[in-house]
Amino acid sequence: MTTTPQTRPGGTLTTAEAMVRAEGVRKNFGRLEVLKGIDLTVTSGQVCCLLGPSGSGKSTFLRCINHLEKIDGGRLTVSGVPVGYRQRDGRLHELREREVAEHRRSIGMVFQRFNLFPHLTALENVTEAPVRVARRQRAQVREEAMELLDRVGLADRAHHHPAQLSGGQQQRVAIARALAMKPRLMLFDEPTSALDPELVGDVLDVMRSLAEDGMTMVVVTHEIGFAREVADTAVFMDDGIVVEAGSPRDVLTRPQHKRTRAFLSKVL
Amino acid sequence: MTTASVTAGTSRADAPPPDEPRIVPVRHWGRWIAALVALLAVGGLIGSLARNANLHWDIVGDYLFEGLIFDGLATTLWLTAAAMALGLVLGTLLAVLRLSHNPVLYGLSTLFVWVFRGTPLLVQIIFWGYAAALYKKVLIGIPFTHITFISGDTNSLLTPSVAALLALGLNEAAYASEIVRAGIQSVDAGQTEAAHSLGMRPALTMRRIVLPQAMRVIIPPMGNETINMLKMTALVSVIAAHDLMSNIQDVYAQNYQVIPMLVVASIWYLSLVSLLSLPQAWLERRYGRGQSAGGTSPLARLFSAGVLPRKAANAQAGPSKTVKDPA
Numbered sequence: 001m002t003t004t005p006q007t008r009p010g011g012t013l014t015t016a017e018a019m020v021r022a023e024g025v026r027k028n029f030g031r032l033e034v035l036k037g038i039d040l041t042v043t044s045g046q047v048c049c050l051l052g053p054s055g056s057g058k059s060t061f062l063r064c065i066n067h068l069e070k071i072d073g074g075r076l077t078v079s080g081v082p083v084g085y086r087q088r089d090g091r092l093h094e095l096r097e098r099e100v101a102e103h104r105r106s107i108g109m110v111f112q113r114f115n116l117f118p119h120l121t122a123l124e125n126v127t128e129a130p131v132r133v134a135r136r137q138r139a140q141v142r143e144e145a146m147e148l149l150d151r152v153g154l155a156d157r158a159h160h161h162p163a164q165l166s167g168g169q170q171q172r173v174a175i176a177r178a179l180a181m182k183p184r185l186m187l188f189d190e191p192t193s194a195l196d197p198e199l200v201g202d203v204l205d206v207m208r209s210l211a212e213d214g215m216t217m218v219v220v221t222h223e224i225g226f227a228r229e230v231a232d233t234a235v236f237m238d239d240g241i242v243v244e245a246g247s248p249r250d251v252l253t254r255p256q257h258k259r260t261r262a263f264l265s266k267v268l
Numbered sequence: 269m270t271t272a273s274v275t276a277g278t279s280r281a282d283a284p285p286p287d288e289p290r291i292v293p294v295r296h297w298g299r300w301i302a303a304l305v306a307l308l309a310v311g312g313l314i315g316s317l318a319r320n321a322n323l324h325w326d327i328v329g330d331y332l333f334e335g336l337i338f339d340g341l342a343t344t345l346w347l348t349a350a351a352m353a354l355g356l357v358l359g360t361l362l363a364v365l366r367l368s369h370n371p372v373l374y375g376l377s378t379l380f381v382w383v384f385r386g387t388p389l390l391v392q393i394i395f396w397g398y399a400a401a402l403y404k405k406v407l408i409g410i411p412f413t414h415i416t417f418i419s420g421d422t423n424s425l426l427t428p429s430v431a432a433l434l435a436l437g438l439n440e441a442a443y444a445s446e447i448v449r450a451g452i453q454s455v456d457a458g459q460t461e462a463a464h465s466l467g468m469r470p471a472l473t474m475r476r477i478v479l480p481q482a483m484r485v486i487i488p489p490m491g492n493e494t495i496n497m498l499k500m501t502a503l504v505s506v507i508a509a510h511d512l513m514s515n516i517q518d519v520y521a522q523n524y525q526v527i528p529m530l531v532v533a534s535i536w537y538l539s540l541v542s543l544l545s546l547p548q549a550w551l552e553r554r555y556g557r558g559q560s561a562g563g564t565s566p567l568a569r570l571f572s573a574g575v576l577p578r579k580a581a582n583a584q585a586g587p588s589k590t591v592k593d594p595a
Contacts, residue, residue: 068461068464098469101464101468102467102470104467107465108465109461111458115456117459117463117477117481118481119480119555128466128476129466129468129487132476133467133472134467174462233299
């Protein structure tokens with residue numbers, strides 16, 4: 001599946017450059033085949049929403065993109081570079097941990113359960129990686145971190161520990177933490193699934209504004225409304241394969257496949 | 269408005285309106301009787317000890333601040349500190365090895381823990397004390413080459429103090445490694461994933477993210493280990509390492525005042541153990557940051573147990589009540 005260049009609400013014309021390209025990606029957990037050959041392209045500057053029932057492999061595929069899971073077959077590249085491997089002499093050489101770490105710096109990830117560092121304050125959560133990984137000046141990083149916290153509406157909570165924040169606030173700090181590394185690509189793994197319903201809106205607002213700024217995003221979500229409104233591509237997955245992909249209008253309102261229709265009738 | 273609500277609250281507490289029934293708390297008579305019986309029994313025991321002439325309080329007083337005792341105390345203290353430091357560093361290393369994917373390193377770490385946890389500490393201490401009977405000379409270098417770093421006579425290298433330190437430290441490492449391992453495994457896997465997704469390498473993730481959180485689980489048992497260590501140093505008296513217990517034994521070997529000298533030892537061990545409990549509480553609070561509020565003090569527990577009068581508890585509940593109903 002390939003997507004054509006199109007204008008974004010932000011007004012920038014995206015190039016046809018592929019940020020994420022998956023070709024026949026397979027993944028097993030022991031005997032269980034979780035991904036049975038995923039083909040997917042996410043163009044730079046686009047928002048791609050992965051939908052589907054639980055157990056369909058959406059989260060696993062997302063985790064493959066920043067090598068939290070190793071793929072067992074197929075090709076997966078981010079900005080043209082194979083994830084977790086180096087191509088040399090026609091072979092794929094597995095990368096060392098620190099080389100993988102290097103790759104991950106440009107990919108931000110937001111988790112369902114936030115995974116903020118509980119022993120650090122909100123501000124320290126955001127500054128940790130730029131200071132320790134990118135080795136940048138602490139003062140400058142702090143200033144930028146405060147701007148990021150302000151952007152997600154939490155500048156006044158900068159010195160709170162995660163336990164003192166609500167779920168929605170924690171998730172917004174987690175987004176700020178990922179953005180602090182200035183990623184080219186943001187991965188969201190069901191970012192609102194662990195939140196109380198009234199807190200979901202704040203997190204989605206932050207994600208919407210990110211999309212408007214032209215950030216490339218892959219979002220695993222059950223928020224059909226968000227997908228319809230913000231996504232450039234909606235991808236419906238079931239049982240380890242991509243069942244249907246296309247513009248959200250087509251996939252969500254005029255699904256071609258029975259499985260997509262069955263799923264949508266349950267969640268809508 | 270605030271003053272009005274406060275006065276309203278207090279007046280209500282003093283004299284409830286006639287239509288509201290007064291709350292009568294349960295009287296725990298059984299607790300009072302049990303407390304009285306226990307106090308009588310302990311008081312009797314202390315009284316009989318205090319009046320027992322065989323205890324020779326005068327001798328206890330004479331030796332409590334004796335120079336030889338202080339020398340022993342100093343040895344006991346540095347031995348405790350050094351053995352714990354050795355145990356913690358080596359223990360953390362063993363824990364990391366045990367969690368590594370390298371089967372050889374995992375196996376060696378497991379073997380170490382098996383041997384040093386599986387034999388009595390007293391046996392290990394005597395082993396190190398008599399190491400010269402096993403190896404006359406010590407030679408540390410690279411096997412199958414002529415490169416050596418340390419070489420010398422076992423007896424001159426392994427003095428009783430060094431032997432004591434090695435015995436206590438290596439034994440402690442085996443226990444500490446299990447404590448550290450449990451601490452590391454208690455940290456949610458999501459923390460490692462979050463750190464990795466930010467581009468942090470495994471070593472940095474361990475140092476900055478996992479270990480600080482593991483500390484919350486590691487510190488309470490390590491505090492106990494330190495207290496245990498202080499007391500276990502008494503065992504090294506069997507190889508005459510000049511710790512507190514060795515010197516106490518030297519004294520009563522000469523003056524035959526075994527009981528008063530043991531009282532001197534007990535007083536010192538008790539005081540040191542009490543002192544050690546203070547930093548433990550402080551460390552637990554420090555690494556508990558970001559978690560729930562700290563535990564209650566023993567005094568607060570006395571109040572809540574209903575042993576002490578309830579007035580104090582009422583005084584605390586009073587103001588918050590008035591805030592709740594400002595009408």
